[in-house]
Amino acid sequence: MYDLIIKNAILIDDSITDIAIYQGKIVKIDSVISDPTIRILDLKQKYYVSAGWIDSHTHCFARSPIYHDEPDLIGVKAGVTSVVDAGSVGALDVDAFYQLAQQAQTHVxxxxxxxxxxxxxQNELADMQDIDVALFDKTLAKYPHFIIGIKVRMSRSVVGENGILPLIKAKEMQRKTGLPLMIHVGNNPPELDEIADLLTKGDIITHCFNGKPNQIFDKQNNLRDSIKRAIERGVILDIGHGGESFSFAVAERAKCLDIYPNTISSDIYSKNRLQGPVFSLANVMTKFICLGYSRKRILDSVTQNAAQVLRLKNKGKLTVGYDADLTVFDIKQQAIELADSDGEVRQSHEQFVPLASIVADTTKHSLYIEITEEGSKNALRISN
Known part of the structure; x- marks a missing residue:
């Protein structure tokens, strides 16, 4: 007995498979799975399926005054089954965010x-008095399954005169919890070298390929020694595209040196979703086709790598026993122009196009299916 069978799905290695789902879990993957009484999503050997896409850097607290969006607009309606809000909220407004997040079909x-x-x-760390450790610890204890990490923004406009002090404080707070720490890097001060040397295994540098003066390459276009050491220690590189934080030139230079991001994320919110240059996680993923990344490397960056970095159990892999969070998508063979955050435009000969999101609620043993606008145009539908 199954709840849904996905038939004739293409995997990223171009093999064809059927997938059976029951009570929010993947229960069978085989060349042929048949049951005429069960709901069928037939991909007709035309469309791809992968583990559900995970966007590890978004801003989706709808009530945030600066960076805000709706989780489902950047989530299930865009082929993304899990979104992580990266620091929009602090301990004072996390209750409101949690309540809104529970209303979304997307995992938040x-x-x-x-x-x-x-x-x-913008300068939430200009006053060190706004770091309330006791309140922070109490909030983490209240939402152990919702709060999965810590965010600190380390750029001049954020920290004011406090320099490196907020990061030192963040590392102290992290050591008590063991949670992943995401560090926003931007304009100096503080200097990137000073930031990188404080980071330890599992810490996440987001905006890793920004084109600002405080970037990962020095003035001679060599990788900073501090970043080289950080990578060797196991520090994670995350894209965090955003409106100002992704450069084709920096990403291309990194690839020449065999430096790849662990995770590809969007840093999406309403403005850069509607006006660009982000638009969607799929659009950001497509930019890495321009850079010569393999399809598998790109997909791994939004599935298994993201799940591992974020410590999301039973997500990120198309494997029996894992949560039935899945993304159905096409890889369209058509030219598209893509802009980075610095205004440089490049062309891709193909693009990722999400067609459907399947999201498991394992607590209720239920399944939510969202056919995207493009999926509807392609006559994607559930039978039975």
């Missing part, structure tokens, strides 16, 4: 800002 998680005020203003 939070990296809690170390500043209790979150992003109600």
């Amino acid at each position: 998680y939070s990296f809690l800002n170390i500043s209790k005020i979150g992003l109600i203003r």
